[in-house]
Amino acid sequence: MSHAIVTSVAGPVVRARTEGRFHLGEAVRVGPRALLGEIVRLGSGELTAQIYEDTTGLAPGDAVAGTGTSLSVRLGPHLLGQIFDGLLRPLHADPKHPVSYDVTPLVGPGERVSAGQRLVAVRGPAKDQFVLVPPDLAQGEVIAIETGKFSKDETVARIRDADGSDHEIALTHTWPVRRPRPVARRRPADTMMVTGQRILDSLFPIARGGRAAIPGGFGTGKTVLQETLAKWCDADVIVYVGCGERGNEMAEVLHEFPKLEDPRTGRPLMERTVIVANTSNMPVAAREASIYTGVTVGEYFRDQGFNVTLMADSTSRWAEALREVSGRLGELPSESGYPAYLSSRMSEFFERAASVETLGGAPGSLTVIGAVSPPAGDFSEPVTSHTKRYVRTFWGLDRGRAQARFYPAIHPLQSYSEDAEGLAGWWTANGNPNWRRQRGRILDLLEAQAGLERMARIVGEDAMPPAQRLTLLCAGLIDDAFLRQSAFSPTDRTCPPAKQTAMLGVLMRFFDLAEAAVARGVRVEAISRAGFFRRLARMGEEIPDGAPEAFAALAEQMETEMAGLGQEVGDAV
Amino acid sequence: MPFELGASGAVTAIEGPLVFLDRVVKAGLGEAVEVEGADGQVRLGRIVALDEERIVVELLESTAGLGVHDVTVRFRGEPMTMALGPGLLGRVFDGVGRPRDGGAPIPAMVRRRVDTGTINPAMRGVPQDFIETGVSSIDILNSLVRGQKLPIFSAGGLPHDRLAAGIAQSARLRGAEEAGFAVVFAGIGVSHDSAENFRAAMEQSGALEHTAMFLNLASEPSAQRLLTPRYALTAAEYLAFEEGRHVLVILTDMTNYCEALREVSASHGEIPSRKGYPGYMYSDLATIFERAGWITGKEGTLTQLPILTMPADDISHPIPDLTGYITEGQVVLDRALEHKGIYPPVNVLPSLSRLMDQGIGDGYTDPDHPALAQQLFAGYARAARVRVLSSVVGRDGLTEADRTYLDFGDRFETEFINQAQMRRFEESFAIGWEILAMLPPTELSRLSDAQIARHIAPVAAGTGAGDG
Structure with a gap:
């Protein structure tokens, strides 16, 4: 291995005089404590490395040792259910964590196998997983394959490749974080990732393999939304990257997820979750790496044929880490001090999200949802504006809504989903052929509300014609009854597609009935005071999942009372 | 050694x-x-x-x-260390932990680095359980939870010092753990009189004996301000995690800290970021604020109440902006409320306590506390919108429901937010329901029928204002 001698230290950046060969991106060990670093610049006889740990105590003259490999992480069945730092080193020193896994072979000795194929099934403390033929081993023959209990570093299979050399396959392997894992091909993103959030699934849906951004100033509910998605979206595996965020949030996930149950499998949510935590007070260079670590872990599970969702909270902190290291390297700053390569680094990251056919031929997907923390909540700043160019779904959080404690505080007029058009087919196949039309009607009403509210501010609501006041009432009801959803309510925290369809159906019927009623002279106030109206506004909270009869009863009550309102008008006239 | x-x-x-x-x-x-x-x-x-x-x-x-x-x-x-031992409470130190009250140095039982304290997230306990501050707008609407960091966003001329001193005196745990409570006060570049006022207020109420003060006065070197919160937090960690106390740390004024950071950064010739503050200010502030929390297996907790003054009352200024991204909420003081004579002038709409749900409700305060807070927020937000409307079209141009909201907003400010003395939780809780009862039940969409029957109906019946 190559060696170098430290010549200067400033913050997380170390320069060293080299004796031997190094390559760019190589992982190095620095000083008596063997701090982990990565080479970011190479000159003749000199290298510059960013250090992923606290550099206190480092001095010129300390040794730098090359590792010969790029910055890599160890992937394997030990990841699920656990918490790691930005370089995938375990943070949990839990002695109870079992060290052995049940291994069941899926192929026999003598069989021909190819890259990405499933070799053995692994059963451990978390969900069942697989060990694959490594992606860089194109073809081979199984020489030996094991059954029984194994620890994560033991060999479970031996494969002889075309050249006749043998490869030992353990439960774990390493992979360089900055290199995307190969796939057979990309598939179209035409399946919805069900989030259980009405405003997302019904208005701004995201496809499996899609890319979304959640920008919002502080206090607008980014983190609560990310956690809600991590809890209730229908992914097989969740990778939660806490990038430069609060330690207490990580603690919260660690304490809460084991107690919550995945509604689809009945298993604790923690069993499908990997947490990568680089909290705001941990070394800044590791924050930059943590995003890549997270996406590499996501690809690892995708390659086993799982649908994976990666939550990155927040990509702004990652960009700031990039800026900080860039500044220490003395690079020329671009917009707002960020390095000029910010945009290309972001596109590389988001492009790793995809719906794919794996090398083994199975479908898999990696969906990426990144929170963005724009300074002063200003969406025109560089990180938000670049992110907008690389995501297909944009869930903009609104301070006004958050201040009224209207959660999720997603602004329906600022948000968009390019996936929506392609997902109408999914909704049709899942029980709502009218979804596209209903979604359009809701967005129209919300758009009209914004215009009418401006008008009401000038002439006063009392002076507006009844039809316009009805529009305001309907839009208000959409907000209250449909878009608002409490993350803390046991009934309403997640809303399956069937319930969303039922709620949309009742709302559409209400719009029709109310328009007809106003047309025949019923006062708008009379509608809002009717008994069913409060039930309508609280239906998400009051009607549990899988109770279509309750929606039918509500619709019936509405029909009767609305007809009654018509009657009163008739009586009065 | x-x-x-x-x-x-x-x-x-x-x-x-x-x-x-x-x-x-x-x-x-x-x-x-x-x-x-x-x-x-x-x-x-x-x-x-x-x-x-x-x-x-x-x-x-x-x-x-x-x-x-x-x-x-x-x-x-x-690296820089601090000698710690018993007898910290009741003492006054300078910005780098040297006694300034003429007393003897603290017996050095242990030495601790002043700038460590990366709590492993896997070792953290989840902040929970309610701290009663005595302030209605905090206790009911933005509750403080043990292990939380909840800053006060203030501005020049607003009574943040009085509020902090008030909270330091009356804050209590609802359990029977009174004896384990301690306050650490870090004055960062504060003027001599505000440091003295705080000390006098604590002394009067007899709270000084469970308080340790670290003072870097305005006249003292600004570079030292970078160390004052770190020494104070090192002492607080000792009190919390070795002596097992529940410690409330008041850091004032964090704006002075950030100014010192900018000054030192400029002298290093570093490339400045927004408004001349260094690009690493977020990470640097995080090393201070992230020291709040509690650690699994330890008895004590460390709660932070940092105070900062927003330059030019601007909440989007880098100092409050970066702080808000690190801390678990904020309490925002408002000049307009101050002008109306409301004390404490807490504007609850931009205020927030992120950890509130972990410290209130069944087992901590009252099962209906979350719903009350939700409905008060919704009502007051509507009242704020109606106010804007009425400033254009006048009160007469409003619908009847909107006029009710206008009155609701006024009563909310003068009776709920405004308080002459500290209130117990139960008192604040009752006032909240009483004001909500002004609104017709059809408007209370955040409350269940049972909650209306339990809390709103009795008030409405009592005053005869309701229609049953």
């Missing part, structure tokens, strides 16, 4: 707070240094950059009076 090495005559230059030395000894980044001038005064510093020829030391005290040829530099061979 720290080793000491003299380095007399090695200084090559002194620029502002920075002292440049020839590299005559092997010293590591971040290690503590003492620089003694011809005047015999010992100044504290730390190593901020190193290469093969030079060592750059940043002094945390004034460099005036130092000469290139007549200083002695002692290398401690370890």
